[in-house]
Structure formats: structure tokens, C-alpha cells
Amino acid sequence: MNGFERRKQKKTEQIYSVSFQLFSQHGFQKVSVNEIAHKAKVSPATIYNYFGTKEQLYSDMLMNWMDKQLEQYGNILDSGLSFPEKTKEIMLSEAKNLKILSDEFQKDPSSEVSGLMQMMERYNEQKVLPFFMKFVATGKQEGYIHKDQTEELTMMYFTMFKNEMGRYLESSNQEHATRSIDQWVELFFYGLRRN
Known part of the structure; x- marks a missing residue:
């Protein structure tokens, strides 16, 4: 795994961790991609690039x-x-x-x-x-x-x-x-x- 793939994997794990926390606390509807991005310290564009939609992020x-x-x-x-x-x-x-x-x-x-x-x-x-x-x-x-x-x-x-x-x-x-x-x-x- 090269450096880019390691960084992407680390970001993905951060996003999963924050998403799990926020979705479990507030439910699917009340959590925005912007909120996940802010807490995961990534841009909303990164989330959309990795997952496409909030629904796909939730499933993944x-x-x-x-x-x-x-x-x-x-x-x-x-x-x-x-x-x-x-x-x-x-x-x-x-x-x-x-x-x-x-x-x-x-x-x-x-x-x-x-x-x-x-x-x-x-x-x-x-x-x-x-x-x-x-x-x-x-x-x-x-x-x-x-x-x-x-x-x-x-x-x-x-x-x-x-x-x-x-x-x-x-x-x-x-x-x-x-x-x-x-x-x-x-x-x-x-x-x-x-x-």
C-alpha cells in the first residue's frame, strides 16, 4: 500500500468513526455530510468523492x-x-x-x-x-x-x-x-x- 492509499484509508476510518458516532446519537436524517466532514476533519467534497451520497456512507x-x-x-x-x-x-x-x-x-x-x-x-x-x-x-x-x-x-x-x-x-x-x-x-x- 502506497502513501496515498494509506492516507485515504486513514481518512475513510476517521469518516466511519465519526459517522457511527453521529448517526447513532442523532439518527440518519438529523446528521449532515457537512457535520460529519467537520468532525472528521475532512472536506465535504472528500466524503462525496469517497462515498457519493450520505446514504452510501451510512451503508458502507x-x-x-x-x-x-x-x-x-x-x-x-x-x-x-x-x-x-x-x-x-x-x-x-x-x-x-x-x-x-x-x-x-x-x-x-x-x-x-x-x-x-x-x-x-x-x-x-x-x-x-x-x-x-x-x-x-x-x-x-x-x-x-x-x-x-x-x-x-x-x-x-x-x-x-x-x-x-x-x-x-x-x-x-x-x-x-x-x-x-x-x-x-x-x-x-x-x-x-x-x-
Whole structure:
């Protein structure tokens, strides 16, 4: 990567960071390109040159944030932790990220940002699903997920569990909730009864 590309990448990351902060605080409609440019210390022309429109900036910023979260999950999955520990870390991170998205982006911009829902569906198919397949394969290889269990059902189970864990963490005493995470992971793998 040459100097120009490095500077462009740095500016793009600045714009993403500021955009995420402003969009999450004020919503899509109330944030202007000029405001983003001012806080990111770039010109509005730079934003238009890089992204074309505010809608494209929003979409790209959101995809960039999701890529970073997925990269973090991949690092956890590739770590030396046991599979239950990997699962716990991924579930906690995902519950936290869902809370960020629901709290920070309360107003649904899908009606304002053309094609956002389709882009999210494509993202899930192209990036989230392959990650989850790797997760399931790792669990099967290490003997924590039954080898005959389908990926579809495992994904549904994981999602259900993660969503409920997120609600539980949000509504209960944080110290108590943190102490009971290991019980959540135990329930995830072994159910109510363990032989």
C-alpha cells in the first residue's frame, strides 16, 4: 500500500468513526455530510468523492462496523480457548453488539437508506453464514456439537440463546449476570440435564 492509499484509508476510518458516532446519537436524517466532514476533519467534497451520497456512507459505515465485529469473532474462534469459552466470548460480544445496534440506531433507517435491508441479507449470506459454518464445524470437530446436527438448526439454537442471554444481561444486575454466564454456557451445551 502506497502513501496515498494509506492516507485515504486513514481518512475513510476517521469518516466511519465519526459517522457511527453521529448517526447513532442523532439518527440518519438529523446528521449532515457537512457535520460529519467537520468532525472528521475532512472536506465535504472528500466524503462525496469517497462515498457519493450520505446514504452510501451510512451503508458502507455499517458494513465496515459489522466487518470489524465479525473479524473479532473470527479471532476468538481461532484462539486457543476451549470451544465453550469461544462460544461464551462470541455470545457475549454478539449480545453487546445487538444492544449497541438497538440502542444507538433506534430509528430504523431502512426506509431512508435505499437497499439497506437487501444489503444486510447479502451480508448475512456472504459473511455471517460462512463464519457460522466454521463455528459449527469447529464445535463438531471438538465434540461439543453432535456430528449429525444440521447447521440451520444449530444456528437457530445459537441465535435464540444469544438473544435471550442479551435480554437477561440487559435486565439484571450486571455483577450477578456476569457470574451466571458460565451457567448459560453450560445450559447451551448440555441442557437442563447432563448425563
